[in-house]
Amino acid sequence: MDIVIASSSSLKGSVRIPPNKSHSFRALVMAALAEGVSVIHNPAVSNDWMRGIEALELFGAAVAPKADRVWEITGTGGKLKTPDDIIDCGNSGIILRFFTALAACCDGYTVLSGDHSLRHLRLCQPLVDALSALGAWAVCTKGDGHAPLVVRGHLKGGSATIDGMDSQPVSALLLAASLADAPSDIIVTRAGEKPWIEMTLDWLRRCGVEFSNANYERYRVRGRSRWQGFEYTVPLDWSAALYPIAAALITPGSDVTLPGMDYADSQGDRLVVEVLRDMGAQIDIDGHTVRARHSTLRGRTIDCNDFIDQFMLLAVMGAFAEGETILTNAEVCRYKECDRIAAMAHALSAMGASVAETPDGLVIRKSSLHGADLDSRDDHRMVMTMAVAALGARGSTRIRGIECVKKTFPSFVEQMRAIGGDVQPT
Numbered sequence: 001m002d003i004v005i006a007s008s009s010s011l012k013g014s015v016r017i018p019p020n021k022s023h024s025f026r027a028l029v030m031a032a033l034a035e036g037v038s039v040i041h042n043p044a045v046s047n048d049w050m051r052g053i054e055a056l057e058l059f060g061a062a063v064a065p066k067a068d069r070v071w072e073i074t075g076t077g078g079k080l081k082t083p084d085d086i087i088d089c090g091n092s093g094i095i096l097r098f099f100t101a102l103a104a105c106c107d108g109y110t111v112l113s114g115d116h117s118l119r120h121l122r123l124c125q126p127l128v129d130a131l132s133a134l135g136a137w138a139v140c141t142k143g144d145g146h147a148p149l150v151v152r153g154h155l156k157g158g159s160a161t162i163d164g165m166d167s168q169p170v171s172a173l174l175l176a177a178s179l180a181d182a183p184s185d186i187i188v189t190r191a192g193e194k195p196w197i198e199m200t201l202d203w204l205r206r207c208g209v210e211f212s213n214a215n216y217e218r219y220r221v222r223g224r225s226r227w228q229g230f231e232y233t234v235p236l237d238w239s240a241a242l243y244p245i246a247a248a249l250i251t252p253g254s255d256v257t258l259p260g261m262d263y264a265d266s267q268g269d270r271l272v273v274e275v276l277r278d279m280g281a282q283i284d285i286d287g288h289t290v291r292a293r294h295s296t297l298r299g300r301t302i303d304c305n306d307f308i309d310q311f312m313l314l315a316v317m318g319a320f321a322e323g324e325t326i327l328t329n330a331e332v333c334r335y336k337e338c339d340r341i342a343a344m345a346h347a348l349s350a351m352g353a354s355v356a357e358t359p360d361g362l363v364i365r366k367s368s369l370h371g372a373d374l375d376s377r378d379d380h381r382m383v384m385t386m387a388v389a390a391l392g393a394r395g396s397t398r399i400r401g402i403e404c405v406k407k408t409f410p411s412f413v414e415q416m417r418a419i420g421g422d423v424q425p426t
Helices: 021-033 047-058 093-103 116-120 125-133 167-177 194-206 238-250 268-278 305-320 331-335 340-350 380-391 403-407 412-418
Strands: 003-006 012-014 037-041 062-067 070-074 109-113 137-140 149-152 158-163 184-189 211-214 218-221 231-233 255-258 282-286 289-293 301-303 324-328 354-358 361-365 373-375 396-400 422-425
Touching: 003 380, 021 037, 021 047, 021 070, 021 093, 021 194, 047 062, 047 093, 047 403, 093 109, 093 125, 093 149, 093 167, 125 137, 125 158, 125 167, 158 167, 167 184, 167 194, 167 218, 194 211, 194 268, 194 305, 238 255, 238 268, 238 282, 238 289, 238 305, 238 380, 238 412, 268 282, 268 305, 301 305, 305 324, 305 331, 305 340, 305 361, 305 380, 331 340, 340 354, 340 361, 340 373, 340 380, 380 396, 380 403, 380 412, 380 422, 412 422
Parallel strands: 012 255, 037 231, 158 184, 301 324, 373 396
Antiparallel strands: 003 396, 003 422, 037 070, 062 070, 109 149, 137 149, 184 218, 211 218, 255 289, 282 289, 324 361, 354 361
């Protein structure tokens, strides 16, 4: 499906934000590793969630919906069985990395693969090497550091070093180390995306796993950890919330509210609110309600590493901000669903923006954007980001292939239309 978006004079009303995918998936994994039964309320149910369930059932867990937006998980007690089929990770980097690490906790061989982006963009060699250092065996079948992967346990513990530019392999290793036969010392080079690591550590604390953390660069994790089942309600997603917030900031006369948001949650993307405020954004938080209004923005230099998923959206904000906006420390964006640095440079240029690509980011000057014909590149964040840009641009913009938006914000089109956005499915 495609969407055609015309510029909007104002957006007004309230937006229903979906639950957070990162918390949902960590809750699902920790429940599958727990002893007994866990209950998860309001998870982000998507293709990734369903693939995750299929994989965890191959590892021996039982997962079933029990009521409206309530799921029950019977855990394995940390004793994973070897899957009797290939684990298809689809388009999900978190499934690939987390389940590669969990596969190292099984005695037999596990095979994992996925779509083109997982087989060619999502690097797994650092995780493969670290698992091998901790006593497991793992190999990338093509010898290029990407899926398909074959993994055999059992994880014994010990010492390993891992590149931390991408947080997912580090989080995966921390989770697996909690099940290892002995304590593990994990040394992280180029430690990045720290809020996502902190979310994983928060889940380890919640479940009683003993570990130490020295500046996100050195961890010691006690092995043979066990925890009981739990009940958890997934908070709403700050990543999704930022798209209607940004749209309100750049469209004249707009005034949008988002109920149910928790600014105290560990999600790193909530920090973008302060970045936008520093750029001049009128964003108010009253309890659990966020209000965003049209604002005059000023360019600035932004280190994007703590909220890397919002790199593309901040690039759009730069096109509407006075002066120059410089986005840095975002090299890991080149290894997501697509090369997000190159993709944003291309898309913004097509819309008339003054934008220059750097090895780890972009330089954007205030520009008068116009409509263009764009491709989603099968990246959910590309769809939402360019839809925001189109709402503030002259003319109309077509975005092709938007089905991928279901990954994190299934009702994005409907919600943007509900507040007055001229967003038409075709």
